[in-house]
Amino acid sequence: MRKFLLAAAAAFILPTLVSGAPAFAAEEVKPMHREWNFNGLLGKFDKQQLQRGFQVYKEVCASCHSLNFISFRNLESIGYSEDQVKVIAAEYQITDGPDENGDMFQRPGRPSDHIPHPFANDQLARASNGGALPPDLSLMTKAREDGPNYVYSLMLGYKDAPNGFELNPGMSYNEFFPGHQIAMPQQITDDRVTYADGTKASADQIAQDVVAFLHWAAEPKLEVRHATGIRVMLFAFLFTVLAYFYKRRLWARLEKH
Template sequence: MKTKLLLSLSLAAFIGFAVPVMASEGVELPKQEWSFNGPTGTFDRASMQRGFQVYKQVCSACHSLNRIAYRNLAALGYNEAEIKAVAAEASIMDGPNDEGEMYERPGRPSDYFKAPFANEQAARYANNGALPPDLSLIVRARANGSDYIYALLTGYGEAPADIKINEGMHYNKYFAGHQIAMPAPLAAGAVTYEDGTDASVEQMAKDVTTFLTWASEPAMEVRKKTGLKAMIFLFVFAGLMYATKRRVWKDVH
């Protein structure tokens, strides 16, 4: 009986304490200032547009963004003509036509972003066996997603002497295990921003993270606005209810 109790106690202790220890084994993530932080935060449109440019010109060579359609780019502040032009750059496989053949056509705003590889095998084959994950929900799929993506993109460097990096792998301070199959994707000046912003690694990392945070939750601004309205309503409603209660019960002593 006693051993059973001891066993379950130690199991509880293990589950209770193992989690924080495992979390602190990794390097601590530096916190960034994001425009979308907090209950009233919004997305910085200019940063999202720059981030889309970084995704398009750099990341989309390896990473798909399956859940975003070209028409969704309206949220970044692009107009219809601009979205049509972006979509038309992609060549989309469609069909079958009346003869049963598949055919390629220019993209339309209703098409979803074209993936760089036809299937998982092709993606792995081109990346040393590793699979570049779809980036649509990556910010939500990682703890402190925005801070993590920013840290990952800026976390490359020389490996410390006690860490051996396998062939085809790269040292990254913030990746679990510190070995990642993705080569450092950003180098200063990798893109030329149309608005003249200096394309430093940190700037591009910040912009593409903002863009990916939006992609992970395009309705964030609506959610926050609705939440705030609901809170204000509940506050006023509580006041009215209290006044009503006092009135109804005022003769009862």
């Protein structure tokens, strides 16, 4: 049994050891740490919060940042009804076509449409943003080390540049951005949005909400993953216990000889 425990420990510990291994650029500041309710064994999204986060995305982020992998229909899983989704989609104008005359035309969005890109192409996006390309946000919380904490910290990390720091024209100082010079100016301040559900819109609240929304956008199957995981683990545990006692009873035969 002792040897078995050793072998099992190796199988368990190795992945945790190596998971820390791939390192990132050296000069980065560790982001602030928050407890997120989507983490943990049964972590779930708070739908009310996701809707607030979507409001922040729509009113603040969406003028520059795309959300390529999200369609309007996906918004049903953050608590909007089918009809509400239709209304939200119809607020957008989508370029469709060509029609029978060969012309492209504008029509109101449908639930099956992707959220439209704010710029026609990357060149236009750069031209409108002082040369910087605002990245797509669909996977942002998975595309950075400690993503949710990083994005949260970045939103709140704007400060005056310290004395002696050379800030290039048009750039802002951010404590948590690698190199501290970021092309995006500070966006999130107290009462930047007025929440439809009446929640007080402190900067901290807005940052939390938009991070929760972006994490949902990056990992929309998180809840079903956790729920499936619990059931699979229970099954695997029972299977293992049964296998253990069966093995022990079987091997007890050998000891009698």
